[in-house]
Amino acid sequence: AKKKDLGAIAMMHENAYVASVSLSADVGQTVKAFREAEAYTGPSIVIAYATCVDWGHRAGDKAMVMQQVQAVESGYWPLYRYHPEKVGKDGSNGFELDNRRISDSAMQTFLNNENRFTSLQRTSPEHAKVLQGAMVDDANFRHEHRKRLSMSDEDLLEYLKKAMGEQVTGDRVTI
Numbered sequence: 001a002k003k004k005d006l007g008a009i010a011m012m013h014e015n016a017y018v019a020s021v022s023l024s025a026d027v028g029q030t031v032k033a034f035r036e037a038e039a040y041t042g043p044s045i046v047i048a049y050a051t052c053v054d055w056g057h058r059a060g061d062k063a064m065v066m067q068q069v070q071a072v073e074s075g076y077w078p079l080y081r082y083h084p085e086k087v088g089k090d091g092s093n094g095f096e097l098d099n100r101r102i103s104d105s106a107m108q109t110f111l112n113n114e115n116r117f118t119s120l121q122r123t124s125p126e127h128a129k130v131l132q133g134a135m136v137d138d139a140n141f142r143h144e145h146r147k148r149l150s151m152s153d154e155d156l157l158e159y160l161k162k163a164m165g166e167q168v169t170g171d172r173v174t175i
Contacts, residue, residue, distance in 0.1 A: 017043070079097075
């Protein structure tokens with residue numbers, strides 16, 4: 001089963017400022033999100049990734065910063081901001097994806113470093129392979145969705161043309 005996406009649920013309301021942050025992975029993005037959330041006159045929600053001592057890490061408790069960076073780089077935890085007041089301004093849909101790329105090798109490192117994943121790998125390797133494979137696929141799917149969501153209509157059209165193997169000229173059509 002896929003995990004719930006609290007940020008996507010909150011963004012469905014369209015009048016709420018929503019951000020997903022990780023302080024150790026990107027301090028600047030976190031500060032910007034909190035400033036925007038505070039300045040927004042409507043409801044705001046900032047969802048922050050926090051490491052958990054119970055999950056454990058192969059490098060010990062001092063690895064919490066590294067753990068947050070790996071969670072973001074792997075795509076396990078996204079960094080984004082949705083600002084309703086930007087919708088429609090300069091063709092914006094209000095959504096900004098702050099971690100544009102994710103890495104499969106970072107995901108493997110993330111999976112291999114957290115006790116919650118390695119204990120399953122030790123006790124039930126086949127089950128771990130299936131579940132963790134599904135988690136990787138889900139992270140890639142969600143990142144692809146967020147990447148498309150962050151694009152303008154023109155950029156999305158070019159992106160989809162490339163994906164379909166069509167020639168992209170770079171010419172913009174104004175309707």
